[in-house]
Amino acid sequence: MRPIAEDEKQNGSGDKGQNFLDHLIVNIRGGKGGNGCAAFHREKFLPFGPPSGGNGGRGGDVYILPTPELTTLASVTKRARGENGGNGQGTWQNGKNGAPLVIRVPLGTIVRELPRNDPRRAKDEWEAEAEALEELDTPDKQAKMRDRRWVHYPRYSESNVERDAFKEAEQMLYKQERERRYARRKRELEQPIYLDLDKEMQSEDDSNVPLGLSKKEALGYLIASGGQGGIGNPHFHTQENRSPKFATRGHEGERITLSMELKLLADVGLVGMPNAGKSTLLRALTGGRAKTEVAGYTFTTLNPVVGVVRVAADGNFEGGLTEGMVHEETQIEMAQTEAKMEEGAFSDALTRNQQAHFALPERGYGTGHLFDVVEHFRFSIADNPGLISKASENVGLGHSFLRSMERSLALVYVVDFSGPAPWDEIAVLRDELEQYLPGMSKKARMVIANKADLLGGDGDDTSVEDAQLKLGRLEEFVEKELTIVDEEGNRRCLDVVPISAKFSQNLKQVVSLMQEYVTEARDDR
Numbered sequence: 001m002r003p004i005a006e007d008e009k010q011n012g013s014g015d016k017g018q019n020f021l022d023h024l025i026v027n028i029r030g031g032k033g034g035n036g037c038a039a040f041h042r043e044k045f046l047p048f049g050p051p052s053g054g055n056g057g058r059g060g061d062v063y064i065l066p067t068p069e070l071t072t073l074a075s076v077t078k079r080a081r082g083e084n085g086g087n088g089q090g091t092w093q094n095g096k097n098g099a100p101l102v103i104r105v106p107l108g109t110i111v112r113e114l115p116r117n118d119p120r121r122a123k124d125e126w127e128a129e130a131e132a133l134e135e136l137d138t139p140d141k142q143a144k145m146r147d148r149r150w151v152h153y154p155r156y157s158e159s160n161v162e163r164d165a166f167k168e169a170e171q172m173l174y175k176q177e178r179e180r181r182y183a184r185r186k187r188e189l190e191q192p193i194y195l196d197l198d199k200e201m202q203s204e205d206d207s208n209v210p211l212g213l214s215k216k217e218a219l220g221y222l223i224a225s226g227g228q229g230g231i232g233n234p235h236f237h238t239q240e241n242r243s244p245k246f247a248t249r250g251h252e253g254e255r256i257t258l259s260m261e262l263k264l265l266a267d268v269g270l271v272g273m274p275n276a277g278k279s280t281l282l283r284a285l286t287g288g289r290a291k292t293e294v295a296g297y298t299f300t301t302l303n304p305v306v307g308v309v310r311v312a313a314d315g316n317f318e319g320g321l322t323e324g325m326v327h328e329e330t331q332i333e334m335a336q337t338e339a340k341m342e343e344g345a346f347s348d349a350l351t352r353n354q355q356a357h358f359a360l361p362e363r364g365y366g367t368g369h370l371f372d373v374v375e376h377f378r379f380s381i382a383d384n385p386g387l388i389s390k391a392s393e394n395v396g397l398g399h400s401f402l403r404s405m406e407r408s409l410a411l412v413y414v415v416d417f418s419g420p421a422p423w424d425e426i427a428v429l430r431d432e433l434e435q436y437l438p439g440m441s442k443k444a445r446m447v448i449a450n451k452a453d454l455l456g457g458d459g460d461d462t463s464v465e466d467a468q469l470k471l472g473r474l475e476e477f478v479e480k481e482l483t484i485v486d487e488e489g490n491r492r493c494l495d496v497v498p499i500s501a502k503f504s505q506n507l508k509q510v511v512s513l514m515q516e517y518v519t520e521a522r523d524d525r
């Protein structure tokens with residue numbers, strides 16, 4: 001595992017700073033404006049030309065764009081900065097505007113501006129300056145502040161500051177600055193940034209773009225404006241001051257600290273200890289479409305992964321069509337595929353679509369990838385990182401990822417049925433859910449006893465009998481310990497289903513039960 005950087009520890013992601021990225025603190029800065037220029041037009045036989053310094057370009061703005069292709073916040077950097085504006089130059093050349101920066105986040109991200117009193121918030125542009133000047137005495141401070149705001153024509157910096165024209169301009173500048181600062185504070189207090197990004201943004205008027213121009217892509221929501229460009233010296237030209245020898249520097253861009261949180265919205269959440277086979281189950285239920293890592297070690301899954309289960313009217317589901325498919329560890333799969341590829345085994349292989357085209361007819365689903373035609377119901381399942389005892393005390397990956405399951409319609413426990421005491425596992429899971437959020441375990445509807453293929457030995461009578469006894473014991477435990485009594489006093493027993501995720505056994509029942517829970521919960525909403 002890669003070492004955890006210091007700032008990562010502080011940023012609150014997954015409380016312990018692991019790679020689990022559903023929560024992130026991001027420091028954002030608009031680009032700095034380019035400086036104005038103090039210059040004079042020079043031409044042969046025209047010794048005292050007019051002031052000709054260009055303005056600085058604007059700093060780039062920073063936007064946030066909800067993007068359906070993303071599923072985690074992993075691609076978001078902790079610091080983001082708009083491009084700086086270019087400096088103005090002589091002969092009235094204005095600086096180039098800084099390019100905007102677009103931060104892409106997955107749908108379901110909640111973006112919040114951190115308030116002033118939050119210790120994780122970075123200083124804004126004014127606080128940063130105040131801090132930099134803290135140690136200095138008044139004259140030094142004044143000089144420094146001037147330096148940061150003015151550009152002088154060469155060798156005029158000292159005489160400039162004595163002149164009334166400059167003093168007036170300086171007063172004006174500070175006044176405008178105070179106004180900006182006030183407006184900004186007010187905005188921060190009255191309308192702190194809060195975005196609940198559930199929908200994709202449409203790009204503007206796409207169809208009628210003239211040939212040769214790219215269509216205008218949506219940039220997203222403006223978060224931090226870039227600084228204004230500085231003003232060139234022609235601006236300060238007046239009757240009294242015909243040769244202004246100063247220009248202003250560009251403004252700093254806005255600095256904002258955001259917290260981003262990704263809430264996953266899956267209908268069913270899988271809860272289980274590491275290695276119980278949650279990821280394998282998700283792969284099996286989605287016909288391998290959900291690309292979630294499977295491996296024989298604990299904490300394979302670090303980020304929740306959501307997959308969609310598509311169910312046909314007859315209760316079949318997409319994964320069920322690929323009967324006989326074994327959901328092996330993905331790493332092995334990858335290695336095997338790679339080896340085959342090197343041998344050239346795929347040179348004339350069918351593409352995925354072709355495979356579907358040829359595989360489906362004999363199963364009675366017509367040609368092509370026709371599952372859509374018979375799809376009757378769909379729901380989503382979230383595969384989660386493993387939950388262990390004391391997760392609430394931040395052991396393992398902690399339990400902050402449960403946040404993404406708070407809104408699931410139903411929860412399903414997955415336990416390794418081949419283990420010595422699967423019932424104890426369930427009790428731990430239930431307790432951890434309750435630790436996290438009292439009442440959360442009431443959402444549990446089913447216990448999946450996975451890896452049932454490991455029981456029953458070679459099919460001889462005694463081991464089959466043992467397996468049945470074990471299942472009986474599990475059912476008894478679930479009935480006794482996990483029966484849920486709702487507000488109206490109704491008792492509800494959890495369903496217990498033995499399966500093998502790896503060998504796709506008994507999954508149809510799992511799907512049909514899940515479908516039932518989801519339908520019920522959706523109706524209640």
Ligand SMILES: Nc1nc2c(ncn2[C@@H]2O[C@H](COP(=O)(O)OP(=O)(O)OP(=O)(O)O)[C@@H](O)[C@H]2O)c(=O)[nH]1
Binds near residue numbers: 500
């Ligand atoms: N024999 C057998 N092995 C299984 C079954 N399901 C999963 N496994 C194996 O169990 C191991 C763990 O599976 P994963 O799906 O990665 O488990 P997980 O619950 O997602 O684990 P974490 O992500 O670490 O929480 C892998 O080696 C799987 O191949 C099953 O039904 N039968």
Ligand SMILES: [Mg+2]
Binds near residue numbers: 278280293383384385
């Ligand atoms: Mg997993």
